[in-house]
Amino acid sequence: MRGWCWPGLWPLVVLLLQLLQGEPVAAFRNETRAPGGKIYRSRSASCPRQLIREILPPPNTCPPEVLRLRAAVYILYDVNLSEGFNLRRDVYIRMAVFVRRLRRKRRFRNVRLVLPPWPRLYHWHSQGLRQADLPWSHFFDLASLRRYAPVLDYPEFLAEQRLFGNLAAPLVHIAHAFRLQHYEVMLEQGVFRDKFERVTDGASCSEGSLSGGSLLQQEQLRVGRFHCVRFQGSAGLLEQLLRVAIAEDTSGPEDRDDMRTFALLSAETVLHDHWGDEHFWRARRSMRFSRSLSQVASDFRQQALGTTDSSAGVQRPAMWELERPKRNARGGDFLCAHLRRGDFVRSRESTTPTLKAAAQQAKQLLRAFNLSTVFVASDATPYELMELKEFFHHFRFVHFTPESNAQRRDLKDGGVAVVDQMVCSYARYFVGTYESTFTYRIYEEREILGFPQASTFNTFCKALGGSCSRNAVWPIVWDDGSDGDTDSDEEEEGNDPY
Numbered sequence: 001m002r003g004w005c006w007p008g009l010w011p012l013v014v015l016l017l018q019l020l021q022g023e024p025v026a027a028f029r030n031e032t033r034a035p036g037g038k039i040y041r042s043r044s045a046s047c048p049r050q051l052i053r054e055i056l057p058p059p060n061t062c063p064p065e066v067l068r069l070r071a072a073v074y075i076l077y078d079v080n081l082s083e084g085f086n087l088r089r090d091v092y093i094r095m096a097v098f099v100r101r102l103r104r105k106r107r108f109r110n111v112r113l114v115l116p117p118w119p120r121l122y123h124w125h126s127q128g129l130r131q132a133d134l135p136w137s138h139f140f141d142l143a144s145l146r147r148y149a150p151v152l153d154y155p156e157f158l159a160e161q162r163l164f165g166n167l168a169a170p171l172v173h174i175a176h177a178f179r180l181q182h183y184e185v186m187l188e189q190g191v192f193r194d195k196f197e198r199v200t201d202g203a204s205c206s207e208g209s210l211s212g213g214s215l216l217q218q219e220q221l222r223v224g225r226f227h228c229v230r231f232q233g234s235a236g237l238l239e240q241l242l243r244v245a246i247a248e249d250t251s252g253p254e255d256r257d258d259m260r261t262f263a264l265l266s267a268e269t270v271l272h273d274h275w276g277d278e279h280f281w282r283a284r285r286s287m288r289f290s291r292s293l294s295q296v297a298s299d300f301r302q303q304a305l306g307t308t309d310s311s312a313g314v315q316r317p318a319m320w321e322l323e324r325p326k327r328n329a330r331g332g333d334f335l336c337a338h339l340r341r342g343d344f345v346r347s348r349e350s351t352t353p354t355l356k357a358a359a360q361q362a363k364q365l366l367r368a369f370n371l372s373t374v375f376v377a378s379d380a381t382p383y384e385l386m387e388l389k390e391f392f393h394h395f396r397f398v399h400f401t402p403e404s405n406a407q408r409r410d411l412k413d414g415g416v417a418v419v420d421q422m423v424c425s426y427a428r429y430f431v432g433t434y435e436s437t438f439t440y441r442i443y444e445e446r447e448i449l450g451f452p453q454a455s456t457f458n459t460f461c462k463a464l465g466g467s468c469s470r471n472a473v474w475p476i477v478w479d480d481g482s483d484g485d486t487d488s489d490e491e492e493e494g495n496d497p498y
Helices: 007-021 048-055 085-102 142-146 154-164 235-248 278-285 291-305 343-347 355-368 382-390 405-424 437-449
Strands: 031-033 039-041 073-077 111-115 151-153 172-181 195-199 221-232 260-265 332-339 373-378 396-398 427-431
Touching (some): 073 085, 085 111, 085 235, 111 154, 142 151, 151 154, 154 172, 172 235, 195 235, 235 260, 291 405, 332 355, 373 382, 373 405, 405 437
Parallel strands (some): 073 111, 073 260, 111 151, 172 221, 332 373, 332 427
Antiparallel strands (some): 195 221
């Protein structure tokens, strides 16, 4: 201690103590006294604490993992509860393409798309399984998704929020939540125009409603401002919606880099910015299934159907970016039939065949292609499957079921459906159900794998030999192998104040 007490240090110590205690120091005052006696201090005045920071600047204690989140914009979204697994996949593509292009804008260069936890869906009937709040990592390869768009699985998002010090619920403050709705009248003088407007009368929607998705029921979330918004247009219009919200919460330049969190409910309302072009297909190709589900499907194809990547002649490089145009995949020695039952039997009775009619058409195709095995992917009940199997005399009838209760618990109903799709994607010939999104996703997968269109875009008719409504054909569009996004930053520095 004796070496610390230098004679010339005491005046400086006293001055520092006065400054820390907030005592007035004449040399650093910058005050204005109003006629009423009230004192106003200029915002530009030097204050004692600022001086302390100049003399003894605090160390940079913000960890690097938090510093990288400066100006982060988190976009959460959800889909109407009534929508199924495969339409939700299509909504993801709309959002992923939008966010990929949005991050080219200065304010959104650190944007993140937060993937909503999967609720228990209408088609997931099995009891005794935990089928609510499932992460996307259960179904999809997150690393593959992230090579296209900046996405976070919901558990990853919560972990990132904990970096800011909140360890218990609620962790996340959502500045603005938007519940999107369709306009009652979509055409203006016969013209469809992109537009949106906030609805001041909240009677048509409420924060507690589940119709836009169950996202806001997550206990970790709290909403600052909830808006009902009539929305009509493609995903690019969402940028204007977000900019208006950012401007409302920004008081000046000091707020411009604040972290922002927004939620978009009923995101199925939003249309594609790029439907069916190379941007759509790059996002679609990035949606590879998780390695665990892919392995189950691969093992089943090999053991039950004698089919591998090599024998089927498909392309499946380690990374989707390495895929190239291909049209000569052969497929395994089996036919795949996707036959929708359940609600389709009632709501689409005029186009959905009976079990007998579907079996007649499938057997005709088996004979035409000299095949003896049919793999059936269906949401039919066990009784319906037994009935369907009876129609396939002299043919081998194959249907995937988990090999044990442990595997069923691991896969869950959604995982079983994914395995069905991956098996159908390798068939010599595929026939699906009219207007089924499950069928559409198989079409897309076979396009990526490199099958001829004639063996893919096929639809069950209502009856053998009768009139037939067929699904549309949309072939894959390949880019030149480069990034595919040629747009430069569309903003000048002076045009984007916040």
